[in-house]
Amino acid sequence: MSPYHVDGFMFAGINSGIKKNGQLDIGLIVAEKSIPCAGVFTTNQVVAAPVIQSKKRLAERAMARAIIVNSGNANACTGESGAADAQTMAGHVAKHLNCESRDIQVCSTGVIGAPLPMNTLLDGIDKAMDTLDQASFFDFAEAIRTTDTFTKARRAEITIDGRTYCIVGASKGAGMIHPDMATMLGFVITDAPISESDIDALWRRTCQKTFNAITIDGDTSTNDTALFMASGAAGGAPLVGDHLARFEDTLLNLTSELSKDIVRDAEGGTKLVEIAVSGGLSFNDVQTVANTIALSPLVKTAIHGEDPNWGRIIAAAGRSGVKMDPDQLTLSFDDIELFSAGEWRGLEAEKRVHSIMLRNEYTIRLDLAQGDQSHSIYTCDLSADYIRINADYRS
Template sequence: MDEPTKQIVIPAGFRFAGVHCGLKRNPNKEDISLIVCDSPATAAGVYTTNKVFAAPVRWDRARTPSDKIRAVITNSGNANACTGPQGEKDCAEMAAIVAEQIGAAADEVLVMSTGIIGVHLPMEKIRHGIAAAAGQTGVEAPAFLEAARGILTTDNGIKIASRTAEIDGRTFKISGMCKGAGMIAPNMATMLGIVLTDAPLSTEQTQTLLRDVAEETFNCIRVDGHMSTNDTLLMLASGAEGGAPLTDSQVAQLRHELKAACEEMAKLIPADGEGATHLIKVDVEGCATREDAKKIAIEVADSPLVKTAITGGDPNWGRIVSAVGYAGVTFDPLKLELRLNDILLYQTGTPVKFDAKTVSHSIKGSFETHVQLTLFEGDASARIWASDLTVEYVKFNADYST
């Protein structure tokens, strides 16, 4: 995946760095990412709901929401998960090292880690890496990109997004970075992500914004149905653009741009799913509740048989329809309608006549495949983005830790 070439908008009040410290074998790949806030920032977080979670998740949960965060330090190549008391100690030390470098308290530093689980951090390398990163932070796009590369693991390229919000004569910037290509099944979200803005927000506004936007974006992506131990999405608001705190109506306007940025980043994750050849967009409409629609969309998106059918360009409507049937949602199957890339395949309980070659060519000829299901039970809908399932995914994950 090529790095984005469009203009990157950098919110005021933040500095960035990314360095290589030896966690990754390739010396040209950054494995430490540092974001420093010039002044205490408002911060919020949403985290994995996996009961087996990493030391940094525990650390950040205990410190968000907050109005005094000064930095976020991330290492890639090692998840610091399932590492017991030593892992907790190492996480705290990472925060303390950053704090010492920037003149803050350890409780004002958030920590994220990603990579292989069950292996203790090589703290000597981490110490050198943090010191190096702290000594070269910058406010321009190249520094932002270095930090964005420093959080990657199996990703093929950086995943970033930027937006500008014009609100009542004031201009606020939003930028974010995330990572994720495998072990993707969100509830919060599956990935690491950081969203930054220079808008003045309260802790309550920041937490509410992040929670709501995550539900509509990062919680709507799938790769393999496997929830990570390290899922973390952070939002920091520096308030560096100044002015009065945003009113509720102004927050709603900011939310529009924040959602757009998060949706752009979220889609990049399944699009970069390990070995993926297709991005699958699953739209479920006409449900009694959004919960019902999302349940169905997830079952379809997670089905290995649906995923492999898309990989092979097979318009196998039966796999999709049967996945709807076992989603645990009450509906009239005789009303169900299925379209694939806008071509009607199934209606009123039976397949309709369609040209299989035409549908197959439409799948093979485009990176994105659109699965559209309508139940005619109500007005609620949901959308999930997913990757397909390929031989390359199996090969990669069969050899991942060896």
């Protein structure tokens, strides 16, 4: 049995020819029937046709039967024909499954502005339908990639009252990453029973702490989508109360790793750094400070150069717009203080911090010493390779 097997689902990932290099470019997730589904989508005002369609359908009814994804073409900024193409994709899948097209979630990712090669795409959907099985989730995860350097897939289990529930997820993204949402596609499925009335709030809470808490370059996409489906095929009544809370913790852990995988795969990136801001008066304060530090080009280049330039971090926090007292701030790398009580902690502390910065992953902590609110953002370094990759993206 595949390690990514989930009761109640089948998967496919195939090459249709959208990508001329032979890589997989159509992914499909199919449930046995229409099941509870939730989605969180881009907040960019320039929105791709499949996002508009999928968001509207989930707003009308938090249920879905299947997810169809193509990579290599974003179907964004393609006008009325793009909207029609997204509807055609949904209708073509629905015809195969003998269900309504409103039960099909459609996602596209790739270059903006080019029309979808519909003949190629529809033939590819036919091929994907013919190859559906319970063992091909990793192929699905591979098919949604664009500039990703590795396939991002995760699995978790939780046992509640003697029943073991499985959660499996895949994500893609390596550039144009920033809340809200991070530029990405994310898909998580489970065989646990989650009610239609609970699934949306559960998924939004999860995304707030994971997919909406990563940044690479500050850009958001036209196509960002994160979808969550629950088949209930493992049995039992819908999870509520403490049982739902325990499930949510497991879901959060899996989704956190999927989101961090995106930052680990950042275009040109070599570091995964958690910016953990605590001691805030409000969530908005700590989120704003964390975002400002995580996005600072000077902080990101210092991370790349493994330079303990604490002044850049303090300065970024100071320009965030959040009121703070510099003399009350405490800045640490992991557990090593580098700045506190308004002063640098000295050369020995800086040497120890430099050793921490040689690692691939670590945490920068800033305590505002004002309240009890905290928030973390995951960021990466900024290198010359990021410029090279994005200067040549379409060529």
